[in-house]
Each structure stands twice: as structure tokens, then as C-alpha cells.
Amino acid sequence: MTIQFKNTSVFYHRKTPFEYQALKDINTTFDAGKFYGLIGHTGSGKSTLIQTMNGLLLPSAGTVEVDGIQLTKKVKQKVIHLAKMKVGMVFQFPEHQLFESTVLKDVMFGPMNMGRSEETARKKACDYLQLLNVHESLLDKSPFELSGGQMRKVAIAGILAMEPNILILDEPTAGLDPVSHDETMQLFYDVYKKTGITVILITHDMNDVLKFTDEVKVMSQGSLIKEGITSEILSDGNFMEQYNLEIPHVIRLVQDLKKKGINLKGTPKDTADFIQLYEE
Numbered sequence: 001m002t003i004q005f006k007n008t009s010v011f012y013h014r015k016t017p018f019e020y021q022a023l024k025d026i027n028t029t030f031d032a033g034k035f036y037g038l039i040g041h042t043g044s045g046k047s048t049l050i051q052t053m054n055g056l057l058l059p060s061a062g063t064v065e066v067d068g069i070q071l072t073k074k075v076k077q078k079v080i081h082l083a084k085m086k087v088g089m090v091f092q093f094p095e096h097q098l099f100e101s102t103v104l105k106d107v108m109f110g111p112m113n114m115g116r117s118e119e120t121a122r123k124k125a126c127d128y129l130q131l132l133n134v135h136e137s138l139l140d141k142s143p144f145e146l147s148g149g150q151m152r153k154v155a156i157a158g159i160l161a162m163e164p165n166i167l168i169l170d171e172p173t174a175g176l177d178p179v180s181h182d183e184t185m186q187l188f189y190d191v192y193k194k195t196g197i198t199v200i201l202i203t204h205d206m207n208d209v210l211k212f213t214d215e216v217k218v219m220s221q222g223s224l225i226k227e228g229i230t231s232e233i234l235s236d237g238n239f240m241e242q243y244n245l246e247i248p249h250v251i252r253l254v255q256d257l258k259k260k261g262i263n264l265k266g267t268p269k270d271t272a273d274f275i276q277l278y279e280e
């Protein structure tokens with residue numbers, strides 16, 4: 001499923017003294033089945049952009065087309081609902097959204113709310129809990145009795161059980177310790193690999209962008225200023241410095257070696273790749 005932006009602009013507080021243009025004439029496409037990074041400084045418009053993908057915000061001008069569904073400022077509520085079903089969003093601390101009395105009921109809530117039968121909702125809930133390695137013995141427990149890591153998996157299963165075609169991760173690791181950070185990112189990457197779903201990751205962590213994403217889109221002051229293959233953009237030292245973006249650790253190492261006359265073939269995605277390329 002693709003998401004296409006055509007001349008999309010968003011103004012906050014339109015026609016008031018506080019009017020502010022958060023998105024400026026965006027033209028871009030997110031293709032099916034890819035893992036995207038969406039990067040840029042705080043206030044550059046990333047959250048605004050993703051909120052237009054599921055109708056949480058409507059464009060003030062232009063369109064956002066979600067799998068053929070056109071979202072414009074005049075679109076009907078019924079159409080917004082259709083778009084919402086296609087796009088799943090994971091915000092920081094998704095486990096804070098758990099509320100049902102059991103794990104199973106919590107994960108079934110989304111599909112049932114979308115009109116699925118109880119039987120289908122149960123099947124989907126069980127399938128996705130299994131995909132995330134949540135043990136069957138936990139299904140009838142209260143989600144609040146689980147460890148933090150398990151709670152997070154249940155919350156993510158709840159979003160996946162609605163079978164969105166696109167998964168948006170809005171700084172999903174902010175505030176986590178390094179171990180939970182790595183576990184959470186690996187979890188999303190495993191889900192991506194197993195389901196083939198399109199993923200869009202918003203993050204300030206350029207090491208994660210390099211390691212997990214295929215393509216990257218860069219925002220600045222409400223505009224999309226660059227898009228393309230992740231490793232190419234993140235190794236463009238002039239661009240990264242111009243926009244004051246952090247260059248990932250392994251790319252810095254490669255650049256340091258280059259200065260010493262040692263050229264590596266390809267761009268390593270993480271330290272393990274780097275060591276391998278270096279040794280070769």
C-alpha cells in the first residue's frame with residue numbers, strides 16, 4: 001500500500017493571528033513494504049506529516065492519498081475512518097494505552113471495534129501475541145501484572161491485530177535504557193521482516209536510522225528537503241553538517257579511515273558489519 005502526498009500543506013490556527021504553516025507543499029510517496037526513516041529537528045513537521053496519514057489532521061491544501069483513499073480538507077468522516085483502519089500508530093510508551101482486564105481482551109479490542117466477529121478477533125489476537133512471543137499462559141492475566149517488556153509487546157500486538165497496512169513508530173524508544181531500546185527496535189524489525197508491512201520510523205537516533213531503514217526522508221521547517229537511500233544520505237557529510245544532523249557512529253569511523261587512505265567497500269549498517277568490512 002502506498003501513501004502519496006500531493007502539494008500537501010497544513011496550517012495550524014488558520015486565519016487567526018497565530019496562523020502557522022507546519023507543512024509546506026509536500027510532494028512525496030511512501031512505497032509498500034519498505035522501512036522508512038523520517039528525520040529532522042524538533043518542530044520540523046514530522047508529527048504533523050504522520051498525523052495527516054490517518055486523518056488525525058486533514059491537509060489545509062493538497063491531498064494525502066492512503067491506498068487510493070483521498071484525504072482532503074473536505075473529506076467525509078466515513079472516509080477518514082477507512083484511512084484510520086489502514087494506518088497503525090505506535091507512540092512512546094504504548095503500554096500506557098492498555099486498559100482491559102485481560103491480555104487477550106486488550107488485544108481483541110481493536111479488531112472488535114473495527115467490526116470483526118468475536119471469533120475472528122480472538123484468532124487475530126492469538127496470532128499476533130504469538131508473533132511477538134507472548135506466552136499463551138499470559139492470555140487470561142491482567143496486562144498490569146506483566147513485566148514492562150511484556151506489557152509493551154501486548155500493546156504492540158493490539159495495534160498489529162487491527163492489521164494495518166502501514167505502521168508508524170513515533171519515537172518509540174524515547175526514554176528507554178539501552179537494553180530496552182535495542183530490544184524494542186529489534187522487535188519492530190522482526191515484525192517488519194515477518195509481515196512485510198510498510199514501516200515509518202520517526203527518531204532522533206541516527207544509528208537506528210542507519211541500521212534499520214531502507215530509505216530516509218528529511219524534514220526542515222515544514223518542508224521535505226531530501227529523500228533517498230538511507231546510507232547515501234547519512235554519509236553525505238556536507239548535507240548532514242549543513243542541517244546539523246548527527247552522523248551515525250559507524251559512518252564517522254568509515255570517514256576517518258578514508259582520511260587515512262583506507263577505503264571500505266559499501267556502507268556498514270552497524271558495528272558488526274563495520275568490523276567485517278574492515279577485516280576484509
Ligand code: ADP
Nearest residue numbers: 012020022040041042043044045046047048049
Ligand atoms: P516535529 O514532529 O518535527 O517535532 P511538529 O509537526 O510537532 O514537528 O511541529 C511542527 C510545527 O508546528 C512546530 O513549530 C510546532 O510548534 C507547530 N505545531 C505543532 N502542533 C501544533 C498545534 N496543535 N497548534 C499549533 N502549532 C502546532
